[in-house]
Amino acid sequence: MRDILTVIKFTMRDMLTRKSFIISTIIILVLIVLGFNVPNILKAFGGEDFGTQTVLISDQDQVFDHQLEVLQNAETGYKIELESLGYEEIQTKLEDGDINAAILIEKTDDGAKIRYIVENAATTAGLPESLDTALSTLYTSIQINKLGLTDKQLASLVPNFEYTLEQTQEEVVSGNIFVMMLMSVVLFYAIYFCAFQVSSSITTEKTSKIMETLVTSTSPRTIVLGKTIGIGIVGLIQMLIFLIVAVLSAYLFLGTEVLSSVLDLSHITISLGLITILYFILGYFAYAFGYALTGSTVSKPEDIQSANTPIAILAMVGFYLAYFTMTDPTGDLNIFASLFPFSSPFCMPFRVMMGLASGWDLALSIIILVATILVVAHIAIKIYSNAIFNYGSKMSLGEILKAYKQK
Amino acid sequence: MSGLILKEVSKSFAGKTAVDRISLTLDRPGVYGLLGTNGAGKTTTIRMLLGIISKDSGEITWNGHPVDRKTVNFGYLPEERGVYPKVKIINQLMYFAELKGMNKTTALESIRHWAKRLKVEEYLNMPAEKLSKGNQQKIQFMTAVIHNPDLIVLDEPFSGLDPVNTDIIKNIIIDLVHDQKYIIMSAHQMSVIEEFCTNILILNRGKTVLKGNLKDIKSTYPANRLLLDVKEPIEQYLPKNKFKIENEKDNQYSIKLTSEQEAHDLLRELVSHNVDIEKFEIMKPTLNDIFIEKVEA
DSSP: OHHHHHHHHHHHHHHHHOHHHHHHHHHHHHHHHHHHTHHHHHHHHHSSOTTOOEEEEEOTTOTTTTOTHHHHHSOOSSEEEEOOOOHHHHHHHHHHTSOSEEEEEEEETTEEEEEEEESOGGGOOSSOHHHHHHHHHHHHHHHHHHTTOOHHHHHHHSOOOOOOOOOSSSSOOOSOHHHHHHHHHHHHHHHHHHHHHHHHHHHHHHHTTOHHHHHTTSOHHHHHHHHHHHHHHHHHHHHHHHHHHHHHHHHHHSOHHHHHHTTOOTTOOHHHHHHHHHHHHHHHHHHHHHHHHHHHTOOSGGGHHHHHHHHHHHHHHHHHHHHHHTTSTTSHHHHHHHHSTTTHHHHHHHHHHTTOOOHHHHHHHHHHHHHHHHHHHHHHHHHHHHTTTOOSSOOOHHHHHHHHHOO | OOSEEEEEEEEEETTEEEEEEEEEEEOSSEEEEEEESTTSSHHHHHHHHTTSSOOSEEEEEETTEEOOTTTOOEEEEOSSOOOOTTSBHHHHHHHHHHHTTOOHHHHHHHHHHHHHHTTOGGGTTSBGGGSOHHHHHHHHHHHHHTTOOSEEEEESTTTTOOHHHHHHHHHHHHHHHHTTOEEEEEOSOHHHHHHHEEEEEEEETTEEEEEEEHHHHHHTSOOOEEEEEESSOOGGGSOTTTOEEEEEETTEEEEEOSOHHHHHHHHHHHHHTTOOEEEEEEEOOOHHHHHHHHHHO
8 A cells, every 4th residue: 555655656746747747737727718718819809899799780761760779778799889871981980990890771662771781791691690680670660660550459469479398208308518518528638648648657667677676666556556546646636727727717707698608507516526526537547547558568659659549449439429429318329328438437427417317327337437447457457567578569469468368 | 494595496488498497595695696698597587586577387485485575675676777767866766765665764864875875966866867877777776775675686787887886886785795685696797706706506598507606616627727927938838739828918828728737847848948937827717717618518
């Protein structure tokens, strides 16, 4: 036990003092802060708040009977300016950057012509739907008022529908799919890159020929376990720092509207957070021992990539199996993904979040994952112990099997 | 029985015998020399006795118990030198000291002591990659002795060291023997083995070709060399069919003998011709001679 702690401490210190680790952590933190500041940065460069562009409406022919003020209070997502201007004046305002777009309303014989004017139409699809709907509704309302209908007649014209969403399946699906997918990606990268460090760490020890001294100082099992746990702790701390900085940045730099709609964290409870951390830890160990195994089969840094390919493919299959089946969370494939040990870490926390996983499902998934970890760890330690003196070329599958069978 | 005992130990790799029924006993403090050509099985023997690789058959005991990392306090300097290139020397020494069961305070004291003896104090806070190969080797030597082990295994401890550093390590080995340590040393330099070892074992292709007390072994060999320092050339007194001159420089001769009598006959011949003789020494075979004879046999 004391030896494991010593290996953990040494591994953590080695990781934390590596220049590459410090620099990559700082870069990712800066990117997180910058990412959440994109709207503010665009605002700083564009001079306007991103998302609340100013649209000028000019109705020189009074098609809307001076009633366009209503739009200024309507929820169109745009800041509406009303001014009676001609095309040339609008052009000047656009070029000066006073407005982002303009709507020029002109009366025609059988109605009106709506001209949506922007500085460059290449990146604009046309009149935004919200403005189109607002203008149509206002025009209809004005025209109906002109007919002199009673309040009752008027009320019968306005649709009074009640919309609901229902499903035929029994499971109740809840949660924000965007948050789930985002967290799935974060979990995948955190697990994958932390686990990858284990193989690199083992191969580096072989390259530096320190293995022989090391295995006479403590057991191979202690080395593999200590290394894996040490790197895992650093990875977990790093991931938590990223998450804390991301959440703080979201609250500090994003508007409340974006927070409540896109990043709705209301379904993330403490128990879900704990389950996610548990799956991070278990998923990390499953992959880390896999990487310990592949790292033991090579002794040159240039061979690491090819040796790691089988684990990388397994990780990709696991991740995409979880990610793509999320769109059909009640389907058999998603259930399989939540039990298959190499995809369950990316899938099960979200089934829990969606309220689709029972306690038994969760227990079964964890049991399968833990059993897999024990098997992979056993094989990895065996290969590591018997491949210590494998200096030179990458071991073939036959040699790996032989190393496993060796006493 | 105290000390280290290897009894009929064998090891094969892919059907090829690397070590064949080797036995040795180190029952009192001192240095035991393990000799052999490259690939003779020295390192395999060392790895088996330290439990790094398993033996196929035989018995290895330390003080009557099977050798185990947990029960035997041993130190090891492997032939394949290795350090963590990016890690500060003090941190890697602390790491190995702690793995060997030392607490921080004792480990630090020991590191300071050995760093001073090996003259590497100034490098303790530097990463290993900034040190010369010789200094890296001294750091490795420190990891072998830092925890005050009872049994020390040194695989080629002098290879790659300059004369100054060789001398430092030699003095440390002498002190370790005085401190009652049991040392197994493998080396290619026969002079080093002769200097330190009381007992030797010569391996050739995994088999023991010679084993025992070095002094006893040498005593069984007849004199085979004559060293002569004379004032004038003496080739005319050395018939080619009788004497083989191994080396000659400034009238200093090293002559191969087949018997001691030949030397006495030659001395008489030289005296009778009034040759001025400064040195006349009949030599026993060196370990180098014995080694070559055994492995070439």
